[in-house]
Amino acid sequence: MDEEQLVSKKEVLELAGISYGQLYRWKRKGLIPEAWFIRRSTFTGQETFFPREKILERVARIKDMKDTHPLDDLADVITEQVNAKLQVSLERIRRMKGVDASVLEACDIQAGPKKVLSIQDALCVGAVSRLKPTARAEELDLVQRTLRARVDEALLERITAGRLDLHLLRKRISGGGISAEISLVVIAPADAVFDPDVTTIGRVDLQDLLDRIKLNVAASEEGPGSGRSAPEEER
Amino acid sequence: MSDERRSISMSGAGKLSGGDYARVSIAGAGKVDGDLKAEEIRISGAGKVSGKTEATTISVSGSGVFDGSVTADEMAVSGAGRIEGDAKVKEMKCSGSFRVSGNLSSEYVKVSGHIRVGGNLEADIFKASGGFDVEGLLSADKVEIHLGGKCSAREIGGESIHVERGGLREKSILLDGLVRMFWRGAAAELTTTSIEGDEIELEGTTADVVRGKRVVIGPGCHIKTVEYMETLDVHDDAEVEKQTKV
Numbered sequence: 001m002d003e004e005q006l007v008s009k010k011e012v013l014e015l016a017g018i019s020y021g022q023l024y025r026w027k028r029k030g031l032i033p034e035a036w037f038i039r040r041s042t043f044t045g046q047e048t049f050f051p052r053e054k055i056l057e058r059v060a061r062i063k064d065m066k067d068t069h070p071l072d073d074l075a076d077v078i079t080e081q082v083n084a085k086l087q088v089s090l091e092r093i094r095r096m097k098g099v100d101a102s103v104l105e106a107c108d109i110q111a112g113p114k115k116v117l118s119i120q121d122a123l124c125v126g127a128v129s130r131l132k133p134t135a136r137a138e139e140l141d142l143v144q145r146t147l148r149a150r151v152d153e154a155l156l157e158r159i160t161a162g163r164l165d166l167h168l169l170r171k172r173i174s175g176g177g178i179s180a181e182i183s184l185v186v187i188a189p190a191d192a193v194f195d196p197d198v199t200t201i202g203r204v205d206l207q208d209l210l211d212r213i214k215l216n217v218a219a220s221e222e223g224p225g226s227g228r229s230a231p232e233e234e235r
Numbered sequence: 236m237s238d239e240r241r242s243i244s245m246s247g248a249g250k251l252s253g254g255d256y257a258r259v260s261i262a263g264a265g266k267v268d269g270d271l272k273a274e275e276i277r278i279s280g281a282g283k284v285s286g287k288t289e290a291t292t293i294s295v296s297g298s299g300v301f302d303g304s305v306t307a308d309e310m311a312v313s314g315a316g317r318i319e320g321d322a323k324v325k326e327m328k329c330s331g332s333f334r335v336s337g338n339l340s341s342e343y344v345k346v347s348g349h350i351r352v353g354g355n356l357e358a359d360i361f362k363a364s365g366g367f368d369v370e371g372l373l374s375a376d377k378v379e380i381h382l383g384g385k386c387s388a389r390e391i392g393g394e395s396i397h398v399e400r401g402g403l404r405e406k407s408i409l410l411d412g413l414v415r416m417f418w419r420g421a422a423a424e425l426t427t428t429s430i431e432g433d434e435i436e437l438e439g440t441t442a443d444v445v446r447g448k449r450v451v452i453g454p455g456c457h458i459k460t461v462e463y464m465e466t467l468d469v470h471d472d473a474e475v476e477k478q479t480k481v
Contacts, residue, residue: 009431010446010462010481019394019433019448020392020393020394020431020432020433020446020447020448021376021393021394021395021432021433022394023392024374024375024376024392024393024394024431024432025376025394027374028340028357028374046390046428046429046443046444
């Protein structure tokens with residue numbers, strides 16, 4: 001399974017400066033998914049742990065927005081089944097970490113004022129910006145073509161419900177003195193296993209990406225300037 | 236919008252097909268087939284709904300069984316109520332015996348009888364002076380328990396959690412009798428594995444671990460571990476095996 005770093009509930013309260021009351025309230029409102037509560041027995045008894053990056057990022061975003069948005073609205077953004085027609089303002093997406101002109105270009109998106117993106121476009125931008133450091137240009141193209149062709153309402157719902165990753169793979173095939181390398185894009189659970197000749201070039205947690213996009217949409221009503229980027233990107 | 240919905244009152248034994256009604260009142264033995272939507276539902280006899288129920292107010296003073304989920308603004312159970320699905324009820328008052336097989340989510344829950352929840356019980360405010368058994372998490376901003384029977388929850392979490400012995404049980408002879416009937420001889424105490432909150436004051440509580448900012452462990456408590464952030468008071472008549480300031 002995941003070798004994600006875990007953080008105890010006590011640490012979350014301390015690091016984020018929040019109270020038990022807030023944490024339980026946010027859980028009740030559906031702002032923190034049930035699946036993130038990982039119960040382990042420790043020497044002090046049962047304790048709850050969370051995936052470190054996810055919880056700290058989520059809590060920071062909730063803290064950011066809770067004074068300007070009712071908790072129920074935030075919950076709508078996070079828990080709502082994704083609407084394939086969801087529109088995301090380009091302005092917002094540009095504020096996401098790692099998104100620059102070259103990413104937009106790689107995704108074939110022309111910048112313009114008041115431009116809105118489809119959820120597929122937004123996922124492309126997010127995935128490309130994360131894979132850019134390790135992937136080749138033609139692989140980035142494959143990634144965005146895959147997302148545009150394959151992400152439909154049903155897949156969006158699966159991404160919302162559980163963790164699905166986009167895996168960028170390379171495989172070398174050789175025989176008869178000829179050797180070729182092919183690139184593959186697979187959307188599968190994070191712990192998918194591939195054959196031994198496959199090298200993983202990059203992986204994007206689509207659920208996490210979608211959450212960020214949706215939170216960005218919610219934050220967009222705050223107006224420009226307050227779009228603080230997430231404290232830490234993934235590995 | 237003109238309201239042309241019908242009102243139905245069943246006083247004998249009868250069957251009703253589901254639908255959208257203004258008022259449904261079951262005084263005899265009535266069964267509703269399918270999903271039921273109504274402004275007001277009153278069950279004073281024996282009523283059963285086989286589908287989902289959606290209403291503004293529901294009152295059960297006889298025996299009411301809801302086979303599907305229930306959504307309501309207000310629900311009062313003074314007889315015996317049972318919900319087989321999840322319940323979303325803004326204001327829930329239970330002075331009789333009530334059982335929810337799924338989760339109960341609410342804004343305000345008041346229990347003076349007995350409530351049993353198969354999943355989680357979530358509310359902004361939870362007040363109990365009777366008994367309860369929550370198989371999952373009991374979570375509320377404010378948890379106020381006046382031990383009036385056997386109380387248990389797998390876990391309890393919230394902002395302020397107060398547990399007091401010798402409940403402020405409502406001075407109703409009938410209610411007293413009812414509670415006793417269901418919970419004869421049961422000691423008034425709270426049992427749980429863990430309690431987490433910002434302000435915690437406990438009496439008559441047995442728990443593996445209590446974690447909180449400001450914690451008071453009062454008489455009759457048996458706690459294996461207390462982890463507190465600011466202050467801890469332990470009463471002479473309480474047992475705390477291990478305490479750590481974190």
